[in-house]
Amino acid sequence: QSVLTQPPSVSGAPGQRVTISCTGSSSNIGAGYDVHWYQQLPGTAPKLLIYGNSNRPSGVPDRFSGSKSGTSASLAISGLQAEDEADYYCQSYDSSLSGYVFGTGTKVTVL
Amino acid sequence: QVTLKESGPVLVKPTETLTLTCTVSGFSLSNARMGVSWIRQPPGKALEWLAHIFSNDEKSYSTSLKSRLTISKDTSKSQVVLTMTNMDPVDTATYYCARTLVVAGDWFDPWGQGTLVTVSS
Numbered sequence: 001q002s003v004l005t006q007p008p009s010v011s012g013a014p015g016q017r018v019t020i021s022c023t024g025s026s027s028n029i030g031a032g033y034d035v036h037w038y039q040q041l042p043g044t045a046p047k048l049l050i051y052g053n054s055n056r057p058s059g060v061p062d063r064f065s066g067s068k069s070g071t072s073a074s075l076a077i078s079g080l081q082a083e084d085e086a087d088y089y090c091q092s093y094d095s096s097l098s099g100y101v102f103g104t105g106t107k108v109t110v111l
Numbered sequence: 112q113v114t115l116k117e118s119g120p121v122l123v124k125p126t127e128t129l130t131l132t133c134t135v136s137g138f139s140l141s142n143a144r145m146g147v148s149w150i151r152q153p154p155g156k157a158l159e160w161l162a163h164i165f166s167n168d169e170k171s172y173s174t175s176l177k178s179r180l181t182i183s184k185d186t187s188k189s190q191v192v193l194t195m196t197n198m199d200p201v202d203t204a205t206y207y208c209a210r211t212l213v214v215a216g217d218w219f220d221p222w223g224q225g226t227l228v229t230v231s232s
Contacts, residue, residue, distance in 0.1 A: 002157050034216025038158075045207055046158065048220035057220065089158055093217060097174050100148065100160040100217065 003028065004090050004103035011109040017078040020106045022090035023071065028101055030071035033093040037066055037075045040087040049088070050075060077108070085110050113137035115147070115208050115223035122229050123198050129228060133191040133208030140186045141166050146211040147191040148219060149182065151204040159204075163211055164191060200230045 005023045012018040022035060029035055037050035048057055050066035053073065063084075065076045073092075077084055090103035119131035131149070138145055148163040162172045162182040172180050176195070184191045191208060205227045209219035 002159075034218075036216070036218040038219070045222040045225050046219075047222070048218060051212075051218045051220070052216050091158075091160075091218065099171055099173055100163070102150075102158040102160060105157045 002104040003094055003097070003101045004092060006088075006090060006103040006106045008104070009107045009109065011111055012080045013111045014080055014082065016080050017076060018080060018108065019077075020075045020088055020090075020108070022073040022075070022103050024073075024092060024101075025071055027096040028071075028092045028094040029068065029073060031095055033095075035066070035068050035073035036091045037064075038089045038091065040089065042086070046089065080108075080110055082110050084108055113210060113221055115210060115221065117206060117208050117223045117226040119206075119226055119228065121227060122231065124232050125199055125230060127198050129193075129195045129198050129202070131193045131195075131206055131208075131226065131228075133193070133223060135189045135191070135208075135210070138210065140184050140189060140191070143167075144213050146213055146217075147184070148209050148211045149191075149193045150207045150209060150219070150222075151202075152207070152225075153201075153204040156204075161195075161206075162193060165213070198230045202228070203230045204228060 038046040039049045040046040053068040054066045094101045146165040149161040179196045181194045205225040207225045209222040
């Protein structure tokens with residue numbers, strides 16, 4: 001019952017730039033709540049990638065960047081590397097549901 | 112170093128109650144800027160937030176599962192417990208606990224390794 005919509009998959013060649021969109025509504029992203037992003041490598045737990053729309057935790061390469069505008073947010077990966085193959089999820093808060101919400105998830109494939 | 116670890120049964124029968132424990136280290140459950148959430152992920156599917164408990168013991172639940180969930184904490188033991196009643200095969204999933212940072216926009220970091228719970232007779 002994800003309320004944040006992401007493309008199921010994106011792909012790119014090594015070195016290329018890819019972007020993942022996260023579309024919400026007026027009760028979550030559009031209401032001003034921050035968007036956070038997680039990376040889930042195969043068979044592992046999700047890991048925080050971006051917090052507060054555009055901030056990187058210590059240790060996350062600056063190839064990863066986030067932005068937010070209106071009712072949507074985006075994650076960009078520049079200089080795509082083989083190790084970036086993973087599932088990516090956005091997350092925010094929804095005032096109508098009074099709870100946290102995740103995106104539908106996007107699988108990134110490095111060609 | 113902040114760590115969280117989930118524990119509980121790997122197999123439950125339909126209609127049974129699931130009890131999961133999250134044991135945390137490296138931070139206190141009484142810290143006003145932190146809480147603990149439970150999140151699950153059915154095989155091959157997306158993440159779903161279930162419940163959250165704040166340092167002041169305030170609780171919040173997923174609207175769709177609220178009637179089946181109870182979250183509680185024992186600060187002295189550094190443990191957060193989630194119970195889910197009337198389990199069904201569709202509840203088969205990996206269940207994660209994660210620290211929630213309550214700072215002008217709440218996010219989850221870090222996560223536990225997760226525990227796979229299968230619901231089957």
